[in-house]
Amino acid sequence: MPDQPAAAPAKRRRRTRQETESDLLDAALHLLERDGALAGITLREVAKEAGVNHGQIYQYFGDRRTLLRAAIGRLIDTSELGARSHWDQSFVERRRTMLRYALEHTQLLRMEALLVLDGDPELSLFPELDRTKEALQRDRASGELPEDADGLAMHAMTAATYLGYAIFRETIARELGLELEELDQRAFAVYDLMLEGLVRHPRTDEERQPAPPGE
Incomplete structure (x- = not known):
């Protein structure tokens, strides 16, 4: 019986910009929680943690300050004070x-x-x-x-x-x-x-x- 051709790998769904930004912020907060705020995370580390091409993080956030400000905004929005x-x-x-x-x-x-x-x-x-x-x-x-x-x-x-x-x-x-x-x-x-x-x-x-x- 002839060998059956291998099934083509399923294409991974492309994330939307909103999903990508959310994943990057989650990754940044995880690294900060794990290593401490003064450990000095880099944009490349955050992109790797999120499974995102490092070029995209520069496109979305530009620099580390912008990323940290966005992460702070995420924490405020999801906190009790932000909800009431x-x-x-x-x-x-x-x-x-x-x-x-x-x-x-x-x-x-x-x-x-x-x-x-x-x-x-x-x-x-x-x-x-x-x-x-x-x-x-x-x-x-x-x-x-x-x-x-x-x-x-x-x-x-x-x-x-x-x-x-x-x-x-x-x-x-x-x-x-x-x-x-x-x-x-x-x-x-x-x-x-x-x-x-x-x-x-x-x-x-x-x-x-x-x-x-x-x-």
Whole structure:
């Protein structure tokens, strides 16, 4: 019986641009999770991990900064904060929410820190700044914040607090000899004190006067 001709291999379906970009972002996030944000991934490594021709990754993302910004956007879009709004909360509750969010998304924050250290001029830490400004105006109008409160500076300094804490907390816990859970509990308590101090209305001139001797 004559040999049957070998069946031709099935053609692999070409991925769409959207599918290719998604695969590349998944590969980048996998490498960052595996090797750490400071390991220094390259576009060629990401393309190889995704099974994509390395020329395509340059076509889609251009450089490593663009790829990392896109990966950050992917994490934000798929996170709980991206799925629901926290803008209806008060100033204090919004900042508490962001601290919790930061502790749950340290990989994202490390990627942002990597871009900051790399001097990326296009990184945005506050992509919804207009909504932030609107919320701060509402806080002042409702009395949540004093009328003369520097809302943007409050926003910036509380952000610096939760971003820095989330990135360095493991090292801090090790040096202080504390379990992470205990450090987090104590850090949240201090953070609440900071927030209470920010929303407290300033004292009047009479309240600032020192008490008379003997009182």
